[in-house]
Amino acid sequence: MTSLRPLALLCLLAPPCVCRANAQGASLKPEAAVPGAVLVASFRLADGRKPVEIRASFRGNRPVFQPARQEYVALVPVPASAPAGKTPFYFKVRFGSGGDYSEVLYATVLARAFPEQHLKMPASKTGLMNSELLRKERELLYAAFEKCSPTRQWTGAFALPISGRESSPWGRKRYVNGKWWGQHQGVDIAAGTGTPVASDAAGTVVLAQRLEMRGNTVVVDHGRGLFSAYNHLSWIDVAVGQSVKQGQGLGAVGATGFVTGAHLHWEARIGRTPVDPMLLVQQPLPLP
Ligand SMILES: [Zn+2]
Structure with a gap:
């Protein structure tokens, strides 16, 4: 009989919907940018599942995720009005069958003086x-x-x-x-x-x-x-x-x-x- 390793045991103890497992490698790049820059948000879906809807939000904008090979990618504008500081990027992936996935990533908006x-x-x-x-x-x-x-x-x-x-x-x-x-x-x-x-x-x-x-x-x-x-x-x-x-x-x-x-x-x-x-x-x- 094979014994369960501690990590596997943790998974068994987790709630039935481990939503995080549906998406991997979510990132927002670069980590810091000035107003006027474009950030790139991306993630992969672990098991080839097809989302029915992806919603995203950054400083009042609604960036659009699109499939690109194994990944979903969104271009995220940093608007001229964005104040300096740590700024959240929210996104939620909805599957018709449940197990929705949501995450908050952060980018640092750098100060930019406009003449x-x-x-x-x-x-x-x-x-x-x-x-x-x-x-x-x-x-x-x-x-x-x-x-x-x-x-x-x-x-x-x-x-x-x-x-x-x-x-x-x-x-x-x-x-x-x-x-x-x-x-x-x-x-x-x-x-x-x-x-x-x-x-x-x-x-x-x-x-x-x-x-x-x-x-x-x-x-x-x-x-x-x-x-x-x-x-x-x-x-x-x-x-x-x-x-x-x-x-x-x-x-x-x-x-x-x-x-x-x-x-x-x-x-x-x-x-x-x-x-x-x-x-x-x-x-x-x-x-x-
Ligand atoms: Zn002009």
Whole structure:
């Protein structure tokens, strides 16, 4: 007769539903990140079980887990508003047959100071910013950002879409005529009209059209909920549905839309949440 080892005995004494056994190796990387960064959450299911629902939450966002070979992976944006400190990431995996699994992981949000910018603008121009037209424009973009395609189309670090001077950083706090206007959701790069703009990473074009405020705009879906957007283009060289490689031309720098001069406004987003595209250039995401 074989004797039970102490560990096996502990398992026998545990309650009938040992939920933790359903998932393994849950992690949230990196352990510390500034606002604007993207964290990667992942876990494996131990026995090939299929979840019916995975819910996750981080600083008011609802990151989306998607299957990737043996693992489930979610890109988790650290929003501009995230205060510094130890921050919980909650997730719950629900199986139709019971044995649900939930876990709390932590990341440390590092302090990040955002510079301020005070602008003066004629009232006739600021009026345009609040119009019904602009609300519709935002909804059009949100509809594109919410279609989270499951396949990762890019590898490695992002590349700058143009070479040029960064004229306005991500997260800059902006005041117009003394009133709070909001934080800069992208990075501005100064360059002359006609300078070719290249895709920062491989993906599929999901929006390519003229918008009132953002001017000629291209949105590229990189998969897993990660998007990049290019605004104020003088012209667009791609069409919706087209696959693009990293470095492939999308259009050219311009001054279309609500701008004072030619520049590229370049964004990266996880779903609706803006993240800092410069951080994606500096380092590839720690994907499993
Ligand atoms: Zn901008």
